[in-house]
Amino acid sequence: MNANLHPDAQRNRQGPQRGDDLGRLWLLLVLLLSFHGVAGQLDNSRLDVAIAPIVEAEIAAGHVPGAVVLIGEGDAVVYRRAFGQRALVPAPEPMTVDTIFDLASLTKAVATTPAVLQLVEQGLLALDTPVARYWPPFAAQGKDAITVRQLLAHTSGLPAGMDARPGTPPDEVLRRIASIKPQRRAGGDPLYSDLNFITLGELVRRVSGLPLDEYSRRRLFQPLDMLDTDFLPPAAQLPRIAPTTWNGGGPRRGVVHDPLAARLGGVAGNAGLFGNADDLARFARAVLHNNPALLKPASIRQIFLPQTYPAAPPRSLGWQPQAPLAANRAALPPFGAINHLGYTGTGLWIDPLSGVYIVILSNRVHPNGGGDAAPLRARIVDAVASALPALPAERIAATYPELSERVAPYIPKAVPQTVKTGIDVLEADAFAPLRGLRIGLLTNRSGVDAAGRRDIDVLAHAPGVTLVTLFSPEHGLAANQEGRIADDSDSLSGLPVRSLYGKDRRPTAAMLNGLDAVVVDLQDAGTRFYTYASTLAYLMEAAATQGLRVIVLDRPNPLRADRVQGPLLDADRRGFTGYWPLPVRHGLTLGEFARLFQAEAKVDVQLQVVPMQGYRRDMWYDDTGLPWLPPSPNLTNLTATLLYPGVGIVEGAEVSVGRGTPTPFEVIGAPWIDGPQLAAELNTLQLAGAHFRATRFQPVAGPYSDETCQGVRVIIDDRDAIDTPTLGIALAASLYRLYPSHFTLDRILGNLGNRASLDAIRAGTPPSAIAAAGQDALSSYLVRRAAFLLYE
Numbered sequence: 001m002n003a004n005l006h007p008d009a010q011r012n013r014q015g016p017q018r019g020d021d022l023g024r025l026w027l028l029l030v031l032l033l034s035f036h037g038v039a040g041q042l043d044n045s046r047l048d049v050a051i052a053p054i055v056e057a058e059i060a061a062g063h064v065p066g067a068v069v070l071i072g073e074g075d076a077v078v079y080r081r082a083f084g085q086r087a088l089v090p091a092p093e094p095m096t097v098d099t100i101f102d103l104a105s106l107t108k109a110v111a112t113t114p115a116v117l118q119l120v121e122q123g124l125l126a127l128d129t130p131v132a133r134y135w136p137p138f139a140a141q142g143k144d145a146i147t148v149r150q151l152l153a154h155t156s157g158l159p160a161g162m163d164a165r166p167g168t169p170p171d172e173v174l175r176r177i178a179s180i181k182p183q184r185r186a187g188g189d190p191l192y193s194d195l196n197f198i199t200l201g202e203l204v205r206r207v208s209g210l211p212l213d214e215y216s217r218r219r220l221f222q223p224l225d226m227l228d229t230d231f232l233p234p235a236a237q238l239p240r241i242a243p244t245t246w247n248g249g250g251p252r253r254g255v256v257h258d259p260l261a262a263r264l265g266g267v268a269g270n271a272g273l274f275g276n277a278d279d280l281a282r283f284a285r286a287v288l289h290n291n292p293a294l295l296k297p298a299s300i301r302q303i304f305l306p307q308t309y310p311a312a313p314p315r316s317l318g319w320q321p322q323a324p325l326a327a328n329r330a331a332l333p334p335f336g337a338i339n340h341l342g343y344t345g346t347g348l349w350i351d352p353l354s355g356v357y358i359v360i361l362s363n364r365v366h367p368n369g370g371g372d373a374a375p376l377r378a379r380i381v382d383a384v385a386s387a388l389p390a391l392p393a394e395r396i397a398a399t400y401p402e403l404s405e406r407v408a409p410y411i412p413k414a415v416p417q418t419v420k421t422g423i424d425v426l427e428a429d430a431f432a433p434l435r436g437l438r439i440g441l442l443t444n445r446s447g448v449d450a451a452g453r454r455d456i457d458v459l460a461h462a463p464g465v466t467l468v469t470l471f472s473p474e475h476g477l478a479a480n481q482e483g484r485i486a487d488d489s490d491s492l493s494g495l496p497v498r499s500l501y502g503k504d505r506r507p508t509a510a511m512l513n514g515l516d517a518v519v520v521d522l523q524d525a526g527t528r529f530y531t532y533a534s535t536l537a538y539l540m541e542a543a544a545t546q547g548l549r550v551i552v553l554d555r556p557n558p559l560r561a562d563r564v565q566g567p568l569l570d571a572d573r574r575g576f577t578g579y580w581p582l583p584v585r586h587g588l589t590l591g592e593f594a595r596l597f598q599a600e601a602k603v604d605v606q607l608q609v610v611p612m613q614g615y616r617r618d619m620w621y622d623d624t625g626l627p628w629l630p631p632s633p634n635l636t637n638l639t640a641t642l643l644y645p646g647v648g649i650v651e652g653a654e655v656s657v658g659r660g661t662p663t664p665f666e667v668i669g670a671p672w673i674d675g676p677q678l679a680a681e682l683n684t685l686q687l688a689g690a691h692f693r694a695t696r697f698q699p700v701a702g703p704y705s706d707e708t709c710q711g712v713r714v715i716i717d718d719r720d721a722i723d724t725p726t727l728g729i730a731l732a733a734s735l736y737r738l739y740p741s742h743f744t745l746d747r748i749l750g751n752l753g754n755r756a757s758l759d760a761i762r763a764g765t766p767p768s769a770i771a772a773a774g775q776d777a778l779s780s781y782l783v784r785r786a787a788f789l790l791y792e
Contacts, residue, residue, distance in 0.1 A: 040073070041388055042356065047071060047079045050383040058376040059084040064345060065366050066095035066242075067376060070277040070359040071384060074288075077281060086242045087251060089367045100228055100241045100276045101361045102257050104342030107273035108197045110229070110283055111216045113152060113318025115204045117299045118219060120148075124207040127152070127317075134203050137178040146186045148203070151196040152317040153307035157182035158195040164263045173263050174202060188660060188700045189482075190308055190315045194260055194270035201269025213267045223293040224282050229275035231267045241274065242363040244344055257344055257365060271343075277359045284350045284357035304338055304352070309700055310406055310662055311633040313480050324353040325384055326391035328452020330445070331627050333410045335403050336396040345373030349381060353395055354388055378491035382457075390452060393627065405662075409628035409637040418625030422553025422591070422610040423449045423458065423521055433551060433608060435464040437516040442471040442500070442539060444479040446523035446555070446631045455521045455553070460493050467495065468515060473522060473535045474501040475632045482633060500535050505576060507542040517549035523631040524590045526559035527645040528569060529751045532631070533593050534579040540598060544605040552609045554591035554790070558621035558628075558641050561587050561791065566645065566725025567754035567770075568777050578753050583781060584645045584725040587617075588788075595788040611790045620719070634664040642724060643714055649728030650735065653747040656709050660701030667697050668731060669711020670704060672742045679712045681734045685767060689722030691715050723771065729757065730767040737764070 055067050066084025070077060080097055087093040103110065119125040125134065127149040132139035138146075143156075150156040162180065164173050177195050184191060201212040208215050213231035221229045233241060233254045243251030256262050258271035266272050286294040287303075294300070306314035306321050314321040319338040323329045337351035345364030350357045360380055364371030393410040397403060412418070426433065427449060439459070441447075447455040460467045470477065470493075476485045477497050485499040498504075498511045512518070518539060522532045536552070543550050566584025574580065580597055582588075588596065591609035598607050621628060621638055628638060635641045643665040650668065651657045658667040669675070675694035682692040692712040699705050716722060732752070735743040749758050760770045 041354070042071060042073050042078045042384070043387075044079050046387065047384070048081065050387065051079070051380055052081070052083070054379045054383060055083040055376065063372045064362040064364045064376055065371075067345075067360065067362040068095060068097055068099055068101075068277045069361075069380060070097075070281055072281050072284060072357045072359075074355045075285065077278075080277065086363075087366065089246065089251065095242075096240070098228070098240060098276055098278070099361070100233065100237055100274050101346055101363060102242070102244055102342075102344045103273045103275050103346050103361075104258060104271050104344040105194075106275075106280075106340055106342045106346050106348060107261075107271045108269065109318050109340035109348065110275070110280070111212065111220065111273050112197050112200050112204070112269040113303065114220055114295055115208075115212065115215055116148065116152065116200050117295050117302070117317065119204065119207055121296055121299060125203060131199060131203065134206055135178065135199070137175070138199065140179045141181040143182060146182070148200070149307060149317070150186050151200050153315045154190040154192050154196055155187055155308060155315065156193065156196055157184040157186045157188070157191060158193045158199075159183045160192060161194045161260060164260060166263070168263050170264045173260065174198075185705060188705055189312050194258075197269035198260065198264070199269070201267075204269070211267060212269060213272075216273075220294070221279075224286050224291070226275065226279040226282050229273065229279040231272045231274070233274045237274075240276075242361075242366065244363055244365045245369045246367050251367065277361055280348055280359045280361075281357065284348065284359070287350050288352055288355060288357065304336070304400065305402055306335060306406075309660055310636050311659065311664060312701070322349065322351075324391050324396065325349070325351045325356050325358075325381070326354065326388050326452075327386055328390040329382075329385045330448045330454045331410070331452030331629065332391065332393055333396060333403075333407050335400065335406065341377065345371065345376075347373075347377045353391060353399060356384065356388065358384055374491040375494055382492055406636075409630070412625050412627050413622045415623060415625040417614050418450070419556065419615045419619070420450065420613040421555050421626070422612060423447065423455045425613055426553060426610050427458065431459075431462040431465055433610065434459070434462065434517070434519070437549075438466045438468050438514060440469045440471055440512070440515050440518040441467060442473065442518060442520045442535070443522060444472060444475065444477055444631065446479060446629045447521035447553075448629065454492075456490060456493050456495070459519065460495070467493070469511070470495050470497045471507065471511070471518070471539070472497050472499050472501070474531045476501075479629075479631055480633050500538070501531075505535070506538040509542075509546060512542060512546045512548055515546075515548055517551055518543055519551045519553060520590070520594075521553040521555070522590060523555050523629065524557065524593075525631065525635060525641055525644060526557040526561075526585060526587075527648065528566075528582045528584050528586055528753065529577040529648060530632075530644070531576055533590060533597075534576050536590060536594055537579045537597050537601070540594065540603050540605045540607065541601075544603050549606040549608065550594070552591045552594045552607070554589050554609055554612050556612065556615060556619060556621055556624050556626070557587065557589050558638060559585060559645070560618055560620055561589060561592075562617040563587055564778055564782060564785075565723050566728075567752065567757040567774050568781060569753040570755055573749075573753050573755075575750075577750060583778060584649070584728075584753075588785065589790070592785075592788050592790055595790075596785060599788065600784070609790065615791050617789075617791050634659055636664065639716065640665045642716065642719060642722070643727075644724075646724030646726075646728035647714065647731065649725065649751050650731050650748050652750050653732075653735070653743055653745070654703065655711070655735065655743070656697075656699050656703045658697070658699065660699035660705055661697050663713075667695055667711060667713050669695070669697060669709030670742065671707050671709055672739060673710045673735075674738075675710035675712060678734060678738060681738060682712060682730060685730050685734075687723070687727055687730055687767075689716065689718040689720070690727060691717060726767050726771045728752075729761060729770055733761045733764075733767055736761060
């Protein structure tokens with residue numbers, strides 16, 4: 001079987017081909033688009049030059065005692081090396097490539113998930129059947145509707161774990177899991193949970209008649225020749241096992257580290273598996289080659305497809321989808337490859353698009369339960385990705401057509417000339433403004449350069465520049481979180497990440513201590529109540545008090561910077577969701593906002609904006625030639641971003657605006673709305689550039705989650721003609737007129753930001769008249785704005 005063909009291509013080759021020319025051409029196209037890559041992309045010696053210093057540095061830092069790293073491409077293992085020590089106490093033992101590790105949560109991916117999917121293939125389990133059908137006591141505490149699929153995707157809502165004292169019998173542990181109360185509703189945001197997979201392990205036992213260890217040995221490990229992989233390793237393997245923590249008089253060796261798995265006798269769906277790098281390589285090749293001894297091709301495909309709604313961190317069946325391994329990985333969608341990590345310091349990455357897999361095994365918890373394998377894993381994966389060619393996002397969509405809509409925003413539209421953003425201009429200038437400076441960086445996942453590299457990594461390696469600390473805005477460094485964000489660290493760079501959406505929203509003096517400047521590289525949404533401009537303003541004020549420079553690397557206003565719409569924020573309503581009197585669609589880039597704010601707020605800060613090149617004010621984001629990297633979870637594409645300044649106005653009231661659906665900000669609804677009635681009311685207004693269609697939807701997050709909402713879908717007819725803030729006012733006016741007992745008008749004031757407009761809605765003033773009444777204020781704003789513009 002050709003290792004360089006995607007699984008779908010393998011099926012196409014094996015199945016009947018159409019006899020007509022069109023069929024043959026289509027088959028050829030699929031084969032070409034699904035081709036994994038050129039064999040021999042990775043070179044052992046070059047990999048060693050990159051990887052050995054990483055591992056040796058992590059060992060020297062005390063993060064891990066040692067490690068085994070294996071990298072494969074197709075059928076070949078191109079790199080395999082052991083580093084450091086297998087054990088430090090009671091006597092040093094050198095690490096060897098055949099060392100067996102406590103794989104921890106890799107158990108979930110390598111044993112439990114394929115076991116469950118095999119049983120689904122056999123008809124003994126069904127993914128969308130309630131778990132309680134197979135284990136009736138599990139229905140307790142409102143868990144009767146939780147499905148097998150939700151356990152696999154970590155969307156069951158079960159708690160992450162539970163306490164069980166040493167000596168608790170296995171039957172008691174299972175009884176407590178069956179009777180536990182969910183922590184959140186099923187089907188919504190993922191919550192990684194050991195209890196999900198302990199439950200799945202119990203299902204394997206119940207429906208197959210075999211305990212998980214015996215089932216895995218017979219149906220998975222022996223057929224795949226994974227002879228060093230098993231639960232409860234035999235005594236003959238003990239000398240090769242990397243110990244974990246010190247256990248009384250000696251190291252814990254061959255005894256599972258995970259406490260819940262230990263209470264279950266060392267055999268559990270969440271942990272307990274032991275194995276080595278070569279066996280995990282065999283598993284990875286079975287996935288890449290669609291080996292029927294593992295699973296049918298359709299089942300293997302499922303482990304690559306996200307089961308979570310678009311705004312949620314992606315989870316597939318038993319795995320975490322990842323961007324493919326490629327030099328431009330930071331600019332690709334988080335789909336196409338998969339990975340799973342283990343608490344003890346293990347990890348496995350499988351990428352069908354490149355045909356590459358990575359195994360990283362360490363016992364970072366030895367000898368005292370500490371250590372940190374996150375930097376080791378992140379840096380090795382980055383080194384491998386950097387050694388591979390860039391990958392066009394089109395390849396992901398071609399390989400997984402089911403993901404085409406999710407991938408589409410990452411595929412830049414062909415344009416005569418791609419805009420150079422501030423980071424690219426800075427690179428072309430050899431980082432001259434930053435030379436000799438100790439800097440902080442305020443950014444998130446939108447901060448990438450034209451080569452698809454994170455600006456964090458670009459600036460960390462910039463000559464003459466010392467990157468000291470990172471700052472993250474709302475939604476965190478990965479731009480995929482909701483709610484309060486805690487401080488963290490960036491595994492790849494090792495730098496601390498200070499959250500500006502946690503206990504502090506303004507940088508403190510301590511955060512800025514030792515810095516000469518803070519660089520800002522964020523993609524804004526062009527909407528006043530999007531909080532990144534407020535975070536920038538807070539940073540400028542804090543930097544002024546500390547005598548620091550602020551350097552903004554500019555990026556496009558995605559909604560055309562020549563469009564200014566909506567009411568201005570009242571001066572007495574300044575706050576985090578609107579810190580300066582701007583219209584809803586303010587027509588500024590973030591760099592231009594910084595210039596305006598500095599002057600109008602009289603902030604005595606040394607400000608420098610690095611402008612874009614090739615940018616015009618009349619550009620939509622998709623005119624720039626840049627990929628759309630969602631700057632926050634629900635701005636998944638340009639359509640959502642365009643509708644956000646309209647639909648977002650009513651979000652504070654008792655309606656769903658589509659969070660927790662595939663189309664956030666494109667739908668508005670509630671259980672008490674009559675969809676056809678609302679659509680008819682709105683369509684009589686004949687708003688420019690849009691119309692409305694009645695719809696029903698059921699969000700899995702946000703207001704009315706799991707409830708059927710009636711409402712409307714906004715259809716954009718002409719994006720150049722649409723006035724989205726007026727559309728938002730029209731929504732508010734119609735909802736208030738039709739459903740005054742349900743729709744609390746005052747609750748929209750936070751995002752609307754203008755008391756006169758709110759009063760006009762309450763008085764029944766037509767939306768067009770409200771917009772007309774605000775034109776004088778907009779004209780004055782345009783005069784204010786003019787002096788700070790950087791682009792024609």
